Amino acid sequence: MGITDKIVEIEQQIAKTQVNKATEHHLGLIKAKLARLKKDAETVGKKGSGSGKGFEVRKSGNATVVFIGYPSVGKSTMLNALTGAESKTAAYAFTTLTCIPGMMPYKGADIQLLDLPGIIAGAKEGKGRGKEVLAVARNADLILIILDVFTAQQRDKIIEELHGIGIRVDQEFPNIHIHQNDKGGINIIYGVKQTHLKEDTIRGILNEYGIFNANINFRQDATADQLIDVLIGNRKYVPSLTVINKVDLVKPDFFKTLHYSFIPISAGSGYNIDKLKEGIYQKLNLIHVYTKRKGEKVDDKALMMRNGSTVGDVCDELHRDMRKLFKYAQIWGKSAKFPGQKVGIDHLMQDDDVVQIFKR
Ligand SMILES: Nc1nc2c(ncn2[C@@H]2O[C@H](COP(=O)(O)OP(=O)(O)OP(=O)(O)O)[C@@H](O)[C@H]2O)c(=O)[nH]1
Ligand SMILES: [Mg+2]
Structure with a gap:
């Protein structure tokens, strides 16, 4: 039996199995097997025909936002409304055939927007x-899930398609730490009590990945899927924002049927485009950092940094050799305990901080 047949067989088996306490162990093990087979199939495929070429997109600006949605929901109209770009729009499906980039300057940040062809159900199977x-979307800082009033019920389907190629939307990286050893068997440390995974399921899943000696520390209550994600390793955790377009076509009570949060817009008329810009900006969680040179006043052009950036990241932004030459920094602002605090390279920056870097 070929690898593809095995995958299909296991998928059918999973679909047939009811999820409950009695089947949890069995399901965990076959899911682990399935994920491993899929990974093998991917590597085999890559070696072969060289297929699956992606679009050529170079990241630029302070952050990259990717548009994902079905055909004709108005992705290109939206790109044009947000950036003044000219991505072709039309009343028929599959108007956009490649990746069209646009740049949206907003509050001092350059936000790169990528308009893409519409996906159809089954996209993850190719x-x-x-x-x-x-x-x-794997390399995006934010995924915009774009629906229109006709596809508003299909949000879960899009998330499922993204899941199928290893993208975890709005999820945190599972807090499970695995340290492999040469001997000693599997030692499970329950930092947090596990309600889904029994001890033999954990061992079984680890064994499926050829791990027989390891310390595994659960710092969260994890599912089999989360443990498998950690073992597979190439998952991407990307935040998302949902947009519903063409709201000019419906009455307000239309929205009562929807059970997720979203920004309603009309890309065609420009309704709520400003709110969308602000929503994207907020979700990207960018911070402003101001630099200062010795004896000079603070530079009035801010650096836009990702929230969670350190003094070291600021160094990288300024010059590629700066990190090597770094001696210490002085900080003013929210992250400083007192004005002018001396800090090291790992100090976390906050919005509107001023930093002065001293070189060796
Ligand atoms: N009523 C209404 N129509 C819109 C709105 N925005 C876009 N449209 C129309 O929807 C159709 C599809 O728009 P596009 O922007 O080409 O859609 P797309 O998602 O880029 O489509 P593909 O590239 O084919 O995936 C066009 O006829 C647009 O004029 C809107 O806010 N309201
Ligand atoms: Mg388009």
């Missing part, structure tokens, strides 16, 4: 150019 489209 239908249409779906896999290539989804692949672009």
